[in-house]
Amino acid sequence: MSIGESIFLLAIAATMGGALTAVFARSIVHAMMGLITALFGIAGLYVYLNNTFLAMMQILIYVGAISILIAFAIMLLGPDSKKYTGFSVPGKLISALAVAAVSVVMFVRFILTNLKGDPHAVYAVTAKDLGRIFTDRLVLPFELISLLLVVAIIGAVMLSISSRNSRGDK
Amino acid sequence: MSALLYQNADIYLFVAVFLLFCGIAGLIYRRTLIGMLVSMELIMNGAGLNLIAINRFISPDNGYGLAFTLIIMGIAAAESAIALSIIIIIAKRYRHIESGDIKELKY
Structure with a gap:
């Protein structure tokens, strides 16, 4: 090795x-x-x-x-x-067992399915190519990501301001 | 089976599906909201690793998987910022962040 x-x-x-x-x-x-x-x-x-x-x-x-x-x-x-006790509800145990069963099924399918890729192909996507992709073809998702980040920042600030105003409620 | 171990797509896909199911198990298992948020980050990282592995081994002549993984990173940043501010407000209001006991917004 x-x-x-x-x-x-x-x-x-x-x-x-x-x-x-x-x-x-x-x-x-x-x-x-x-x-x-x-x-x-x-x-x-x-x-x-x-x-x-x-x-x-x-x-x-x-x-x-x-x-x-x-x-x-x-x-x-x-x-x-405080007092961390794992599975107390039997429904949670059943759902965990379901998750484990689905993961085992997917793993077996991965084992059985041989993915036909070419491991020796040249893969050299540089940062320049990435900038090309973002400014040529994926302009709208790029701008939507910036809009999403702005909305998230404004939302976090608004939540903190409103929680400061309603502190005396409870 | 290729010569080198890291030139095999199955290992990356297995790690990605392991991360996905660790995240789902954490979402079920954890009681606190911050633990559930940590599990969500694991799920998003599994998705990103899956996209990059598929892009590397199936269509290595373009970089769309890379672009989508960067978009996933941006969405994860925005999501964790909003979720943590909501968690802090819940903690101020209820004095705890146990997800089973927060019942006021449930109905």
Whole structure:
């Protein structure tokens, strides 16, 4: 096994272990750390898919912005991990078993279906090509994303202002 | 089966479906709203990894999967910002963020 394959397996292990930690950790701070580990692992997988630009965007946006936002929310609310008991309702257990069954079925279908791709084709989409795509063909989704971000920022500000006004209600 | 391990599409697709079902299991398993938001981020990352792997191995001559993954990142940023502000308002109002006990907006 070459050193590239070992690093690849390390990235996959980081992704899977981080995802399991993010779901099943007892404390919410540990769950956030697991999420950050999984995001770094996915950035490594993007590097192996010949997408260094997207790996950098992953680290900048997810690890640098969204995880820090979640950390701010945890610090504002306090890590109240009171009496965490997993499945109390039997309906939840049944739904979890259904999810597990569907995942096993999909995994078996993945095993049986051989995806006819060409792994040796040259794939070198650079940031220049990406800018070309966004300004030539995907102009409307690009502008809609900026509109969505503006609406999200204004919505967050409006929610905080209205909650400050209605603090004396309850 | 190609020579190198990372030139095989099945591994990426398996990691993507693993992330998807970890996210769904977290949405069912978690009680607090922030834990459910973390699970949502896992689902969106699984979708992005799936798009990039399909773009790399099926149609490597264009970059639409990359563009859609960047759009998914923007949507995830906006969604988490709105969701966290709503969670903070809920925490100010109810003094907790247990999703099973928030019943005032339910009916």
